[in-house]
Amino acid sequence: MVIKMVWNREILYINLSTGKISSRTVPKIIRTRYLGGRGVNMYMLFNHLTPKTDPLSPDNVLLVGAGLLAGIPCLGSGRCDIGAKSPLTGAVGDSNIGGFFAPELRFAGFDHIVITGKTSKPVYLLIKNRDIQIKDASHIWGQDTFETQKIIRQDEDDENIKSLVIGAAGENLVKFANVRTGMKNSAGRTGMGCVMGSKNLKAIAVRGTTTLEFTHPDELLEYCKQMNTMITSTRWAKAQSRWGTMIIYSNTNTTGLIRTKNFQLNQLEEGQDLEPENIDKYSIGTSGCYGCAVHCRHRYVLKEGPYAPLYGEGPEYTSLGAFGTMVNCNKMETILVANHLVNKYGVDTLETGGLIAWAMELYEKGIINDKATDGLKLEWGNEEAVYEMIRKITYREGFGNILADGFKAAITKIGSESKYYAIQIKGMSNLHSDERPTPSFALGIATSTRGADHLRSRPAIDMYGLPEELLEEVYGGHVASDYNSYDGKDRMVWWQELLYAVTDSIGVCKFQTVFCAVHAPQWKEFSNLINLTTGLNFSKNQLMEIGERIYTIERLFNSREGFSRKDDNLPERYFKEPTTLGLSAARNKKISMEKFNKMLDGYYKLHSWDSNGVPTRESLKKLDLDHEPSNLV
Amino acid sequence: MRRRLTLQKMLVIDPEKCTGCRLCETACSIHNEKTCEPERARIHITKWENEGIYIPIVCQQCDIPICETVCPMHAVKRDPETHAVIIDSELCVGCRLCVQFCPFGGVGVDDKTKRIIKCDLCNGEPVCVEFCQPEALQYINATTLNMRKRRAAAEKFSEHLKKMLRANY
Numbered sequence: 001m002v003i004k005m006v007w008n009r010e011i012l013y014i015n016l017s018t019g020k021i022s023s024r025t026v027p028k029i030i031r032t033r034y035l036g037g038r039g040v041n042m043y044m045l046f047n048h049l050t051p052k053t054d055p056l057s058p059d060n061v062l063l064v065g066a067g068l069l070a071g072i073p074c075l076g077s078g079r080c081d082i083g084a085k086s087p088l089t090g091a092v093g094d095s096n097i098g099g100f101f102a103p104e105l106r107f108a109g110f111d112h113i114v115i116t117g118k119t120s121k122p123v124y125l126l127i128k129n130r131d132i133q134i135k136d137a138s139h140i141w142g143q144d145t146f147e148t149q150k151i152i153r154q155d156e157d158d159e160n161i162k163s164l165v166i167g168a169a170g171e172n173l174v175k176f177a178n179v180r181t182g183m184k185n186s187a188g189r190t191g192m193g194c195v196m197g198s199k200n201l202k203a204i205a206v207r208g209t210t211t212l213e214f215t216h217p218d219e220l221l222e223y224c225k226q227m228n229t230m231i232t233s234t235r236w237a238k239a240q241s242r243w244g245t246m247i248i249y250s251n252t253n254t255t256g257l258i259r260t261k262n263f264q265l266n267q268l269e270e271g272q273d274l275e276p277e278n279i280d281k282y283s284i285g286t287s288g289c290y291g292c293a294v295h296c297r298h299r300y301v302l303k304e305g306p307y308a309p310l311y312g313e314g315p316e317y318t319s320l321g322a323f324g325t326m327v328n329c330n331k332m333e334t335i336l337v338a339n340h341l342v343n344k345y346g347v348d349t350l351e352t353g354g355l356i357a358w359a360m361e362l363y364e365k366g367i368i369n370d371k372a373t374d375g376l377k378l379e380w381g382n383e384e385a386v387y388e389m390i391r392k393i394t395y396r397e398g399f400g401n402i403l404a405d406g407f408k409a410a411i412t413k414i415g416s417e418s419k420y421y422a423i424q425i426k427g428m429s430n431l432h433s434d435e436r437p438t439p440s441f442a443l444g445i446a447t448s449t450r451g452a453d454h455l456r457s458r459p460a461i462d463m464y465g466l467p468e469e470l471l472e473e474v475y476g477g478h479v480a481s482d483y484n485s486y487d488g489k490d491r492m493v494w495w496q497e498l499l500y501a502v503t504d505s506i507g508v509c510k511f512q513t514v515f516c517a518v519h520a521p522q523w524k525e526f527s528n529l530i531n532l533t534t535g536l537n538f539s540k541n542q543l544m545e546i547g548e549r550i551y552t553i554e555r556l557f558n559s560r561e562g563f564s565r566k567d568d569n570l571p572e573r574y575f576k577e578p579t580t581l582g583l584s585a586a587r588n589k590k591i592s593m594e595k596f597n598k599m600l601d602g603y604y605k606l607h608s609w610d611s612n613g614v615p616t617r618e619s620l621k622k623l624d625l626d627h628e629p630s631n632l633v
Numbered sequence: 634m635r636r637r638l639t640l641q642k643m644l645v646i647d648p649e650k651c652t653g654c655r656l657c658e659t660a661c662s663i664h665n666e667k668t669c670e671p672e673r674a675r676i677h678i679t680k681w682e683n684e685g686i687y688i689p690i691v692c693q694q695c696d697i698p699i700c701e702t703v704c705p706m707h708a709v710k711r712d713p714e715t716h717a718v719i720i721d722s723e724l725c726v727g728c729r730l731c732v733q734f735c736p737f738g739g740v741g742v743d744d745k746t747k748r749i750i751k752c753d754l755c756n757g758e759p760v761c762v763e764f765c766q767p768e769a770l771q772y773i774n775a776t777t778l779n780m781r782k783r784r785a786a787a788e789k790f791s792e793h794l795k796k797m798l799r800a801n802y
Contacts, residue, residue, distance in 0.1 A: 071659065290655055292652075311684060311685055
């Protein structure tokens, strides 16, 4: 029996149109340049697609990738990266998902799956080690994301099968449908579930029992134990273990950093019921992803009310905004029900909430009326309207059908006056965070390669007012301690982008690196983990260079699709309307156009891109990107 | 024959605290097999995913081990130091009666080596416990466990007492 080391696991190629299945080992040159997960996916995305490919055509490629460290017992090493050209934005589509799928895929002997083509009838992919089948999915088409997984496990009589699935939203080609695994994990952003649906692919189920060897198992085990201690000893992880990501709400709502009523306010004043402590009366305990000592989500039960009985997991901080502050609902139960609905239907919580909040503001302003909304009263705080809109979007009914195509298409249909109220960048909704008081966060959402998004770069430690000596040590240059300041924030965003690109490529959880805790694992620890796991050696500088390469190839993809500096912008309201609530540091703040542009110039320089945000010839040469597409895998 | 219960440390499972992260399985397999194969771990988390129930299953190191009772080869021994129930692989003929009769699912067959495997408490330092952050797995003295259970029972009892007292006022 051939024992497969970590770095020579395989890439599985599936053409759904022809039924052809093949595989090949991940070449070492790809490992050393892109590591795994997101890095390898983004390389393949750039290489496999020709410019201007229709995201819903069979030519779009669906990429599934386990991180280089998938399977190690620390830092939540079960992260899986899903990529394709986004049907929502037309830019890079990429979304990262936790749970147990990636290690299982790796146990089956594969690190990546490349899916092209389209079948005429619904199918699902079943991978049991080297036994790969494209199976009929007519009996699970139409099932929700929870049931689909359960039926596959029952059909195969194996409770350890892990599946990536789509729900009704993916089947109906909602542009921001997600891909899901387990009860809670979602690859939420950029509409990867829509691409999966366009291929008639309901699920990818995997079961693996091959041997996975690490280079230095004993030392790795000891080091992983240290890593777990390192992360769980931070106050942030302790709080997260107890309350999940909802803990962020306590800080941001008090400070005044949460967009409320779409973007009219920056704090939900009657928001006490959304405080994380209030999950306790519904919670039966917490739940963790593979290899995670932090376990940041709750298992909750609703015993009473019209939606009971209901079991769900989460909710994330994101859902507190999506179905709480943004739509001005102030009850925890609303969040729990809506969170359950989006999970069941397989639609991105954030995009859905963002669109509904926008529609509510348009309704208030009279830009749309009862006729447009099919008689639905889209009034602030109307939770029943929120539930109904989630359903209508999923099934593309009436007004739901307009929102189901995302901001860009909906603005065209509703009319140009609606654009001003849309809190979106590159066609994707922003989180419910209000970045007007925090220029670093604002720059991050503007430059993110996948559209408005916090997970490409958010330097959350900017909020802590850390000593500037410490910030200089972390970021390798001057960064102002004050979160209202623009000074050095370009550097902060650039550095975090590189770190997160590598984090997504080795497949560990962002929350267990320098996200909210400055003393959490980063370059040095990643380097040690990679060495003990794979035997490959990378210095801090080499890892940063890999991060730069990954971010630059994403940028190249976007440039090829016509994106440039003009798209690295903020919604107009960030520059025009000052915040009105919160602590003094958050109150009466708006983004200065002049300072923002200066920050953007500095950011491009740090990446060695030109003033239009396009990578320069020299920078490409330095990163070995001057001969792309090189079509190595 | 009834034996006296040992007051050795024991591996205690609290399913209510388990988060289902599989750190125990992974660490166990790396420690014992030097490879990452949770399938071959001595501990497994059984899940009812759609209901959110996770239960770690591992050998209970019984004082009167059923595996020992049914073993025709007398291959089941006890570690004098840790009191872990150990299977002597020299004597084991692989009849799998132990797998069949253990009421806890604590004995398994390694699919790769086709041998019987079970938890040996890692010579008194169980790796799974070291990795279990929520303390769903603990390696504690039986008397400590006893004391904690007593305390928990007393707390419940005291609540009843308090209610009764309040009712009297």
